[in-house]
Amino acid sequence: MSDQLPAKDVDVLLAAAVAAPSMHNTQPWRFEVEGHVIDVYLDGSRTLPAEDPTGRAMRIAAGAATFNLRCAAEGLGYGTWFGLAPYPREEPDLLARIVLEPTAARDEELRDLAVQIPYRHTDRNPSDAIPLTEDVRVRLLRAAYAEGAELTWLGEDDVRAVLDLVLDADLREVHDWQRRAERAHWVGGLRTGDGVPSTALGPRAASYPSAVRDLGTRPTDRSRVERPFEKHPDLAVLSTEFDAPTDQVAAGAALERVLLAATRDGVSASFLNQPLEYDDLRRKVQRLTGAPGHAHMIIRFGHSRSHTGTDRRPVADFLPKEQS
Template identity: 80%
Template sequence: MSDLQLPAKDVDILLAAAVAAPSMHNTQPWRFAVQGHVIDVLLDDSRTLPAEDPTGRAMRIAAGAATFNLRCAAESLGYGTWLGLAPYPEEPDLLARIVVEPTSTPDEELRDLAGQIPRRHTGRGPSGADPLPQSTRVALVQAAYAEGAELTWLDEPEVRAVLEMVVDTDLREIRDWRRRAERAHWVGGERVEDGVPSKALGPRSSSYPAAVRDLGTRPLDRMRQETSFEAHPNLAVLSTASDEPADQVAAGLALERVLLTATRDGVTASFLNQPLEFDDLRRKVQRLTRQPGHAHMIIRFGQGRTSEGTARRPVADFLDKEQP
C-alpha cells in the first residue's frame, strides 16, 4: 500500500465522521475530493436552500462542522491535520483543504471529542429547569474561542428579545410560500437518507413563543403531542468578527467543537436560528451580545434527552465523482 495515498478504510472512517455533522434541515450539502493525503471539502450545489439560505451561509457553516468532525476522526486514527479555509476565491465551492498526515504528537482534545460524534444529536425536547453549571458555560465559551469564534450567553431580557424576533419571523413566513414549500421538501414524513423525519421533530411546545423551533409543516406533524418547555431557556449566540466565506466556515468548526463539548458534558443543544435568516433581525441578534461581529447561530442548551437522530446518505455518495 503506497504512503502516497490514505488507506481506503481510513478514508471511509474520516468521511463517515464528517457527514455526521449537523446541517440545516439535514440537507448534507457537502462533497469531498480525496487526492493522496489531501481532502477537499466542497459545497454540493444540488442541495441548496434558496429561500431560507439564499447566500449559502448555512451551507458553509455545515461544511465547517463536517471539517471539524474530520479533524477529530483523523486524530483518533493517529493522524494530524493542517487546513486552509476557503483558500481560493476563484473556487467558491472549495471551502476547506485538509492535509492528513501521521503524527507523533496527537491532539488529545480532538481525539476525545471524536468519541462524541456518534452521540451528538439535536435535542428538540424540553430541558430541565436547572441552569447550566458555570463551569459548563465557561467550557463551551472556550470551545468556541479555540476555533476563533465567540459564544455569548444571553441574559433574560435578551432571551425575551430573541423570542419576540421568533414571532416576527413567523409573521413574515405567513406571506412567504417559498420558505414553507422548501421546508416541506426537506422536513416531515419518512426519511431514510436525508432531511428531518417526522419522528425526529420532537414534541410541540404548549406555549408560544418558545425557545424551540417547530419545523413541522405537514398536517400530521402539526398535530404531534404538546408539552411544556423550560420558561428560562439557556440561549447563546455564536458569532465571528468578520463575515467572509472563510469566517462562515470557521463558525462551523467552532459550532461543532461547542456541540461535541456539550455532548461530552451531558448537555443537549438545539437551534433557534430563524431570526438569523433575515438580515435585519440577524443584525439585531448580534447587537444583543453587545459585541461587534456577525451572528451565525442561536443555540439553546439544556439538560435532557436528545431527540432521535437523523439519517445520513452512504459515504460513497459524497465523493467527488471527478476524482479517481
C-alpha cells in the same frame, strides 16, 4: 508514508465528517480525496435558495463537517493542516482543504471529542429545569474561542428579546410560500438518508413563542403532541468578528466544537435560527451580545439528551464516482 490514504481510513474520516449538523439535514457537502489531501466542497444541488439564499448556513455546515474530520483524523493517528475557503474567487465552492500526515504528536482534545461524534444529535425535546453550571458555560465559551468565534450567553431580558425576534420572523414567513415549500421538501414524513423525519421533530411547544423551533409543515406534524418547554432556557449566540466565507466556515468549526464539548458534558442542543435568516433581525441578534460582529447561530442548551437522530447518506454518495 503511503502515497494514498487507506480506503478504510477514508471511510472513517468521511463518516465522521457527514455526521455534522446541517440546516434541515441537507448534508450539502461533497469530498475529493487525492493522496493525503481531502477537499470539502459545497454541493450546489443541496442548497436552500429560499431560506439560505447567500449559502451562509451551508458554509457553516461545511465547517462543522471539517471539524469532525479533523477530530476523526486524530483518532486514526494523523495530524492535520488545513485552510478554510482557500480560493474564494477562483473556487468558491471549495470550502476547506485538509492535509493529513501520520504524527506522534497528538491533540488529545480533538481525539477526545472524536468519541462524542456518534452521540451528538439535535435535541428538540423539553429540557429539565436545571440551568447549566458556570463551569460548563465557560468550557463551551472556550470551545468556541479555540476556533476563532465568540459564544455569548444571553440574560433573561435578552432571551425575551430573542423570542420577540422569533415571532417577527415567523410572521414574515406566513405568506412566503417558497420558504414553506422548501422546508416541506426536506422536513417531515418518513425519511431515510437525509432530511428531518417527523420522529425527530420533537413535541410542539404548549406556549408560543418558545425557545424551540417547530419545523413541522405537514398537517400530521402540526398536530403532534404538545409539551411545556422550559421557561428560562439557556440560550447563547455564536458569532464571528467578520462575515466573509472563511469566517462562516470557521463559525461552523466553532459550532461543532461547542456541540461536541456539550455532548461530553451531558448537555444537548437545538437551534433557534429563524431570526438569522433575515438580515435586519440578524443584526438585532448580534446587538444583544453587546459586541461587534456577525451572529451565525442561536443555540438552546439543555439536559434532555434525546437519542433520536437523523440518518445520513452512504459515504460513497459524497465522493466522485471514480473515488466511491
